[in-house]
Amino acid sequence: MSDLPAPRLRLEELTKRFGTHRAVDAVSLDLEAGEFFCLLGPSGCGKSTLLRMIAGFETPTTGRILLGEQDLTALPPHRRPVNMMFQSYALFPHMSVAGNIGYGLNGRGRAAVAERVSDLLKLMRLDGFGSRRPDTLSGGQRQRVALARALAREPKLLLLDEPLGALDRGLREETQGELRAVQRRLGTAFVVVTHDPEEAMMLADRIGVMEAGRLIQVGPPADLYRRPATRFVAGLLGDVNLIPGRLGPVSPDAIRTVETAHGPVRGVAAAALEEGAAVVVAVRPEDVVLGAEGLPVVVTDAVFLGDRLRRTLRLPDGATLRSSGRPAEAGAAPGSDARAGFPADVAVILPA
Ligand SMILES: Nc1ncnc2c1ncn2[C@@H]1O[C@H](COP(=O)(O)OP(=O)(O)OP(=O)(O)O)[C@@H](O)[C@H]1O
Ligand SMILES: [Mg+2]
Numbered sequence: 001m002s003d004l005p006a007p008r009l010r011l012e013e014l015t016k017r018f019g020t021h022r023a024v025d026a027v028s029l030d031l032e033a034g035e036f037f038c039l040l041g042p043s044g045c046g047k048s049t050l051l052r053m054i055a056g057f058e059t060p061t062t063g064r065i066l067l068g069e070q071d072l073t074a075l076p077p078h079r080r081p082v083n084m085m086f087q088s089y090a091l092f093p094h095m096s097v098a099g100n101i102g103y104g105l106n107g108r109g110r111a112a113v114a115e116r117v118s119d120l121l122k123l124m125r126l127d128g129f130g131s132r133r134p135d136t137l138s139g140g141q142r143q144r145v146a147l148a149r150a151l152a153r154e155p156k157l158l159l160l161d162e163p164l165g166a167l168d169r170g171l172r173e174e175t176q177g178e179l180r181a182v183q184r185r186l187g188t189a190f191v192v193v194t195h196d197p198e199e200a201m202m203l204a205d206r207i208g209v210m211e212a213g214r215l216i217q218v219g220p221p222a223d224l225y226r227r228p229a230t231r232f233v234a235g236l237l238g239d240v241n242l243i244p245g246r247l248g249p250v251s252p253d254a255i256r257t258v259e260t261a262h263g264p265v266r267g268v269a270a271a272a273l274e275e276g277a278a279v280v281v282a283v284r285p286e287d288v289v290l291g292a293e294g295l296p297v298v299v300t301d302a303v304f305l306g307d308r309l310r311r312t313l314r315l316p317d318g319a320t321l322r323s324s325g326r327p328a329e330a331g332a333a334p335g336s337d338a339r340a341g342f343p344a345d346v347a348v349i350l351p352a
Contacts, residue, residue, distance in 0.1 A: 008033055009054070009157055009189065014063035016049050023049040025213035026063070031157070034187045036180065038200035040236070041210035047193040048087060050210070051159045054191070055084035067156070083155035087162045087193075089146040091134040097121075098130035101148045120148040123182060140171045144178070151186070160192045164199065176202055197237050201225070209233050225284075229270060231350055234282045241288065241321045242280040243295075244352060249275050255344045261317050262295045267347030278352040285310070287346045288323035290332045294341025297321065299332050313340050 009031040016024040024046040031037055039047045052058035054065060056077035065072045072080050091100050102117045121127050124144040134142055143163070150158055163179065164172045180203055183190045194200050200207045201221040208218045209232075217229045221237075228234035231242060243265060248257035256269045258281050267281045290299075290311070297313035300320070304327060311332065313321040321340055332338045 008068060010064075010066040011054070012064040012066065014050065014053060014065065015061050016046070016053060016058060017061045022213045024053065024060075027210075027213075027215045029208065029215060029218065031189055031191065033156075033189060035189050036183050036203060036205045037189070037191045038204035038207045039191060039193045039210060040195065040197060040200040040207050042195060045210040046213040047195075047210055048161055051084060051161055051191065051193060054157075055082055055159055056080050057084070081156040082159065083150050083153060083157075084159040085146060085150040085161065085163055087165065089143075089150075089163070091142060091145055091149075093134055096131050096133060097126065097137070097145050100134065100145055101152055103149060104153050116152060120152060123151075123185070124148045125178075138171075139167055140175055143167060143175055147179070147182070151182075151188070155188065157189045157191070160190060162193050162195075164194070172199075179203065201237070209236060226346070227268075227270065227348060228282065228350070231280060231282070231352075234348070234350065239285050239322060239324075241283045241285065243283065243319075243321070244278070244280050247273050247275055247277045247279045247349065256349060258349060260295070262315055265295065265342075265347065266344035267349045268345060269349045273349065273351065279349050280352050282348045282350055283321075283342050283346070285322040285324035287342045288313075288321060288325075289341050289343075290323065290325075290338045291341055292339060294339040295321075297338055297340045299334050299336050299338055302332075302334055313338070 011027055011029045014024055014027045015022060027050060039050065041047055049058060053060050056075060060073060067081065098117045101120050102113045105113045105116060117130065121130055124147060126141065126144055134145065164175050167175055176199060192203060204221060206218060206220055207224055208215050209224065211232055217224060217233050224233060225237045228237065234240045243260055245258035245260035248259060254268050255266055257264045257266050258279055265281055273279060295315060297315055299311055300314050301312035303310045308324050309327045311323045313323060315321065323340065
């Protein structure tokens with residue numbers, strides 16, 4: 001392993017236009033050394049294009065890419081201390097596993113290559129597989145060979161575009177754990193693209209959410225889940241109730257009142273929103289409490305899901321809320337009237 005301290009990667013206002021379409025739109029980001037970063041967003045939002053610019057396969061229309069003091073923006077891919085594993089990673093079918101992993105290491109002595117390949121086989125729990133052909137391996141094993149190949153040249157930064165996309169669910173969860181463990185052991189910074197929010201939350205130190213070319217929010221998974229900046233982020237990271245209303249006056253703390261069709265509710269105002277603005281109050285189902293206070297609802301449905309009980313609640317105007325609680329907290333059977341409340345500090349007020 002290289003013993004130089006890995007410098008920080010900085011993206012400055014990176015933009016990529018294809019014709020008039022801004023595939024990536026003024027993205028700025030600092031990546032810490034050794035960080036596991038996930039880029040999350042829907043299809044076509046610019047994730048692969050952003051990765052390709054960092055790797056050098058795509059030239060930014062404007063903006064800069066810096067690694068420590070070094071400006072990478074104009075360097076060709078092979079001169080960057082960065083490696084990329086593509087969305088459809090392809091192993092060379094006619095080469096052995098060892099040949100695939102050692103492919104990028106030509107120029108080094110045979111013994112050095114053999115040693116490096118053997119280390120990587122061990123790291124990826126592929127001891128004994130070196131002489132096999134890729135088509136004799138399972139999907140998960142092939143995935144690990146591709147990862148070993150991407151790691152062979154000891155990049156300071158590894159970019160992985162949907163590395164687990166081809167795996168089925170069980171294998172995918174197992175490989176997520178391995179990816180995380182390998183990254184921890186090596187201390188190489190990883191940027192992993194995914195469009196699976198659960199995968200991003202499980203893997204990442206920080207998540208960056210992209211929408212239509214823009215990086216709209218960056219933070220640790222729990223921050224994005226609890227304090228989403230927009231409705232889009234709120235809905236992307238999990239089930240959420242959105243209650244529309246008008247924002248009340250500014251208060252000394254961050255807690256403000258929202259007048260809804262069914263009465264006032266309170267929440268944390270996320271942005272500098274003006275009094276009277278059309279807003280939604282975002283509340284996670286697990287924060288909805290049925291009790292003596294809150295909005296008047298009728299329980300229309302209760303589904304037992306083993307570890308939780310999910311209820312559907314109807315507001316007077318016909319809109320629904322969902323709650324999710326411990327099955328032991330019984331009461332409020334379908335058909336009964338109830339009040340649905342939530343603590344003000346877990347409700348987030350967002351622009352409508
Ligand atoms: N070479 C190109 N020429 C023209 N348009 C392109 C080119 N590459 C990408 N695009 C467009 O840029 C946008 C972003 O593409 P990109 O591949 O970065 O999306 P993505 O977020 O990786 O999507 P997915 O999750 O489907 O892989 C898309 O609208 C795409 O059609
Ligand atoms: Mg892509």
